[in-house]
Amino acid sequence: MDIHNHNLNIHYTAPNEVWDKLGELYKKMPHWNGLVDGCPQWYGKDQKLIDVSVEPSGLTFYAELPEEEWEEWFSLFKREATKLLGYPIGEPEDGFEFYYWE
Numbered sequence: 203m204d205i206h207n208h209n210l211n212i213h214y215t216a217p218n219e220v221w222d223k224l225g226e227l228y229k230k231m232p233h234w235n236g237l238v239d240g241c242p243q244w245y246g247k248d249q250k251l252i253d254v255s256v257e258p259s260g261l262t263f264y265a266e267l268p269e270e271e272w273e274e275w276f277s278l279f280k281r282e283a284t285k286l287l288g289y290p291i292g293e294p295e296d297g298f299e300f301y302y303w304e
Contacts, residue, residue: 204269209260211298
């Protein structure tokens with residue numbers, strides 16, 4: 203099983219409406235497992251796991267999945283979040299800028 207740690211350019215200052223939209227996306231993503239200890243989680247069984255938290259570095263994902271399965275899931279999340287939020291969602295280290303709310 204591969205371990206993955208990735209941040210997305212979704213800033214912690216986003217308003218509640220953004221988090222509400224993301225909450226709906228979370229539920230639509232494959233293998234949704236619900237909130238576990240207050241954190242969104244996918245899989246959580248059979249030694250596979252994805253969970254997410256909001257950190258100063260952005261929306262942070264931790265995953266224990268085979269590489270190919272992770273890439274497919276994470277790519278889908280980024281595509282859907284981009285459509286939902288209306289700006290390019292990706293990893294800051296790859297040049298994706300944060301959108302800051304006032």
